[in-house]
Amino acid sequence: MKSARCKVILAASLLGCLPGISVVGSVLAEDSRQTGFVDLAVKDLAAAHQLIVSSHPGAIDKENKDFTDWVERGYLEARQLSLLVGSRRDAQAVLGFYISGFKDGHVGTYQSEKDRSSWVGFILDKRGEDFVVSRVAKDWPVPLPPIGSSVISCDGKTVREIVSNEISPYIDRRLDLQSTWNHLAKHLTVDDADYPVLARKRAGKCQVVLSNGVTQNYDLLWQEGGEQLTGFLHQPQPPQTVLNLGHGRYWVHASNFAPSASENASLEKMLDVLESIDDASLVVLDTRGNRGGNSLVGARILSALLGEKFVESLDRSSRSYAMWRVSPLALSTLDNAMTSTERNYGKGSDAYTFVSVLRESMNAALKEKTDWLRQPDTSSLDQDHSKDLKQKVFKGQLVLVTDSFCASACLDFADAVLAVPGAIQFGLPTSADTVYIDIGAQVLPSGARFWLPLKVWRGRVRGNNQSYEPRYVFDGDINDTPAVQKWVLGHF
Structure with a gap:
């Protein structure tokens, strides 16, 4: 069943992308688990939707039609997405999809239970129009691009395309803001447990331009993050003085x-x-x-x-x-x-x-x-x-x-x-x-x-x-x- 799940980018594509069942005996147990996670996603969505309706000023704000429209339209789209949920992480991603549609940084969640984050051994920053390697692991089983090099594409798709179409809908849709691109850039090479993407297909190969102008391909190896990744993702806070x-x-x-x-x-x-x-x-x-x-x-x-x-x-x-x-x-x-x-x-x-x-x-x-x-x-x-x-x-x-x-x-x-x-x-x-x-x-x-x-x-x-x-x-x-x-x- 898991391999049969389609990759969904936008909720509008759901109708032709629902999973089918071909071998009943081998999937019954997984179906039961999936149903539990689907129910979890639906219940969280319903509770979040009700809180928005009853407490968020935007839900009754006559000056913000986009917000009031998303309250119900986004809820329906997220409910459709929940049919594809196969894990707790997927359920969290569906909730993130609904939240990001409000384009409101003061709407969010903190997950009490979450998986471990994974990464490929390096992290990107958005500097100008380039996605630049800013952090590199000390030890990694495969070669990594050097700090200062620029990633231009992965698996045949530009970085901008991947970020805007596959990552942004679940994390932050305010793509008109430069700060949003700065934050989303890191998610290309980090599968962050705090910001999961539904049925994410992790990149396997990236094309990189080195500081000397030479273009080189790098195979990516995904591994669970540890203290090194946590340190890289943590934003330092200088002492107030x-x-x-x-x-x-x-x-x-x-x-x-x-x-x-x-x-x-x-x-x-x-x-x-x-x-x-x-x-x-x-x-x-x-x-x-x-x-x-x-x-x-x-x-x-x-x-x-x-x-x-x-x-x-x-x-x-x-x-x-x-x-x-x-x-x-x-x-x-x-x-x-x-x-x-x-x-x-x-x-x-x-x-x-x-x-x-x-x-x-x-x-x-x-x-x-x-x-x-x-x-x-x-x-x-x-x-x-x-x-x-x-x-x-x-x-x-x-x-x-x-x-x-x-x-x-x-x-x-x-x-x-x-x-x-x-x-x-x-x-x-x-x-x-x-x-x-x-x-x-x-x-x-x-x-x-x-x-x-x-x-x-x-x-x-x-x-x-x-x-x-x-x-x-x-x-x-x-x-x-x-x-x-x-x-x-x-x-x-």
Whole structure:
């Protein structure tokens, strides 16, 4: 039965691609196992679909027809795909197919059970128009292409064709974003258990252009990954700190917007240092390794450097506001947020007050059975504060360094930094967000944890799934801090 399964790229091709049974006796046991995995896929899809319908703001957003259309059309296509499921991994892939169709980075899953990842001994980065070998295993049973060479095709298909047609539908369909290509490039040579592809046919041979221009074919040997692959796939997160480089130059690692209670102490020390800076000619705000978290952290970093009044003036220039989808999941999420905010910041903090007020409003909206709840402006919570906001005058050059993972709260930070007159972006194009944000989570029947956003921004300056493109693009290893620092500082 397994060998009879067709390879499916798009759900529209399903009708002529369903598996047949030729020898009944030899497949009964496998049929039973497959039926169990099909049921698992169907149950997870149904639960995810229901959560989207009941809790995601996009499901009732009259301004986003593409989203509302995919809620049902995508669900039907994924249900059809589930007929081809033959393993737990396949079931996870079908759920990924449904999720990727929303083109919403805040919709996703964490699998409690998954297979091991496999790879071919090297990993690709997308640099410009090329798919470049960036990591190579120390030991591998077959020859591997050298670092810096470019893979142009595998099994007679271009890399771009494989990525866009076979991999993207299950992982990330935002192919208009450069950051998406950067992430998907790695999946050509890595069968990642976190991002499975249904009935994937792994490449067997690739054509490679070496750095000297010579074209060479490489046979691929797939093996289970270990610590080496895990290390290659892990995105380094530089410690959050301020470095004084001398001559009025400062390098700020704004790399962690989701600090733990213990990390908050280090954050406070960093903020004290930033507040004391009064001789800056150049400040580099380096967000590499930052995947989002609490936007308040970014706001505090920028306020410490530029002054609270100035940063608030940037925020007031925007006419954006947030609307929460009223739902039981939103209320339970705010309950959890109150607990964590009290633990990390204390009941007397502005953050706790904000969440507490929002939670009470959500509870009232649920009782009134309304669809939407407008989030209060943070400025309204500060009106009773008698303390004067600290005034600073920053006259230096501000630089923002980004990688392709910058999303969510990291993008909120980029919004503010790039609104400062004269600020310049270096590094790689960022990721992008829809206008939907602030996630809640729930466990699916399989045990996977499914998360989705609970509110929508209206009037946001940055558009839906819009990334930031740097003025200066880094063409090397973005995780190489000394190289990035030398490159940025060389422009000044």
